[in-house]
Amino acid sequence: MTAPGNQAVTMNSQGTAMSAGPQPAASAGSLRSALRLWRLLRVRDAGRSDPQRLTGVLAVVAFAVTTAVLLLVLGGFGAFQQRAEAGGPYSDEGFYVVLAGTASVLLLVPLITLGGAAARLSMARRDERLAALRLAGATTSQVSVMTVLDATVQALAGAFIGTAGVFALIPLVLPVTFQNRPFTYAELVPEWWVFALTVTGVALVSMLSAGASLRKVAITPLGVAARHTPNPLHWSRVVPLVLFAACFAVLVHYGLAGIVVLVAVLAGGFALLNLLGPWVMSLVGRLSARRARSVGTLIAARRIIDDPRGAWRSVGGVALCTFIAGLTAAAAMFDSVGSDDPIVADLSTGGLLTLTIAGLLAAVSTGVMQAGGIIDQRTQYRALHLAGTDLTVMHAARLRQTAIPLLAAVLIATAAALVFMLPALGFGLLSSVPLLIQFLLSVVAVCLLVLAGNLASARVVRTVLA
Incomplete structure (x- = not known):
């Protein structure tokens, strides 16, 4: 032969x-x-x-x-x-x-x-x-x-x-x-x-x-x-992020965090956050599977467990938007105190523009990856359909497959933003009501865009079931 x-x-x-x-x-x-x-x-x-x-x-x-x-x-x-x-x-x-x-x-x-x-x-x-x-x-x-x-x-x-x-x-x-x-x-x-x-x-x-x-x-x-099935992710992914945060705190304490260092910290921090994200998604998936009270939640949790990296990629842009929203709100706080420096106002404007672009990219990414996932798992969708699963249950599972990682990504990114901003700007950030309102509105707007991207892929389900 x-x-x-x-x-x-x-x-x-x-x-x-x-x-x-x-x-x-x-x-x-x-x-x-x-x-x-x-x-x-x-x-x-x-x-x-x-x-x-x-x-x-x-x-x-x-x-x-x-x-x-x-x-x-x-x-x-x-x-x-x-x-x-x-x-x-x-x-x-x-x-x-x-x-x-x-x-x-x-x-x-x-x-x-x-x-x-x-x-x-x-x-x-x-x-x-x-x-x-x-x-x-x-x-x-x-x-x-x-x-x-x-x-x-x-x-x-x-x-x-x-x-x-x-x-x-x-x-x-x-x-x-x-x-x-x-x-x-x-x-x-x-x-x-x-x-x-x-x-x-x-x-x-x-x-x-x-x-x-x-x-x-x-x-x-x-x-x-x-x-x-790939090997499960290990908890050791947390260690580099903890060491990175500790090094940044030391730099801020000794006044060594210049603009170049801050840019490097941003790039390195997001790289490490992407390393940690899939492991967190695997934990969230297991927890959701254990506490599932509906078929849609159970299906969504099992899909997250099967592909934690894909779950993180679908909402990783939201984590970035949440971090940018925190920086933008901080810049807006300084602008609101009556600063005459045009740089402060431009920082707020630039932050909002960056947040808008990142939010739209996150929505497109979610829609594309959800549609691709449906096509890749079309055999599973057809099997569920032939087994009598209602189409509304399939759509609920898809929505929760995005919503559960979305909530986890927002919480992770909010914690990362606080770690980054509190050493430099102090706890006054948490007592500013306008800042918190702007931050929440920005994050909610981005999350709605991402969920809209998820809903836009609903027609693909009908295509693979046809």
Whole structure:
């Protein structure tokens, strides 16, 4: 019997995979066969019974939003750089550039989350399909070509749409005033090389994600097809965050927390928060499963336990928004005491703008990941439907699958914001009623956006049950 890795696969007129005997792994014929396979599979996967086309559309939309918002953020950062280089009474020696850079670093978190969601959206279905082809005799080169083509076509399509979409987003930012003057359209348009680097970066993110799935398929197609459960997460993820918080408290106590240190603390803190989040989600899922009083809650809890990383990714943007809401409320408190410094007012404005962008990204991420999860778990949804589960129960389970991690993420991020702000600003933050009201309204608004993103994916359930 010939090893699967040394055979080629072709498609018959019905689109069924057929072994074509031993072939050189890197031959031109193997490449042509892979291209023909990819084209035929793209056509056959567009039916209602296998909504691969819907998966592809969602991935393209997610890549487009990622590209457009990233270009808008980079354009804003470039606008502040231009103003600092030009000088003037409000240049403040590049201080605004540092603040814009801080906001850009914060927004990279939900942007990376959304880009990763787009890259992972069709990964599970692609793994299943490519694993079957490997078992049927596809060579490593054929699987590699099809995987790279899938990832690159979706990413580039979304990136080009997003590149055009940024020109429609720029007018929405023009009324915002910084340094006592609004932006101009020309200021917010990035340089041409920024467009090129952004499109290239989005494509690379998708290709790296495809490479990770390819490694699993090429080595262990049986393991991918069986969908083995990953190892449980360990409590040791808490240790780095505790050490990080202790180091920050020491820096603040000795007056060493300058603006550069604060930016580094923000970036490092969110990286560690993303490390801790999945472990917290696994605990929340187990607790919810033990105390479940309804079928919908039990289903939602079991899904959170099965994929705590996915549960955290779906609400990680809310954690960022909660933290930004705390910083914005603190800036608004200083602005309300009658400070004549324009930087204080601009801090509040910048915080609200960053919060708005992060909230919209979080909502889009949740909608995309929920839709992708429904498509990935369509066999489970069909089994529940055939077993007599009502559609309202399925929707309740989906909603709680988002709402339970959402509440946990808000609580975690609020605690992180207090750890960050109390050493620097004192306990006066907790006694300011306007500050608390603004903080609560901001967090509630973001949570409503995320829940709206969850509800927007309800139609996908009907699609997979059709």
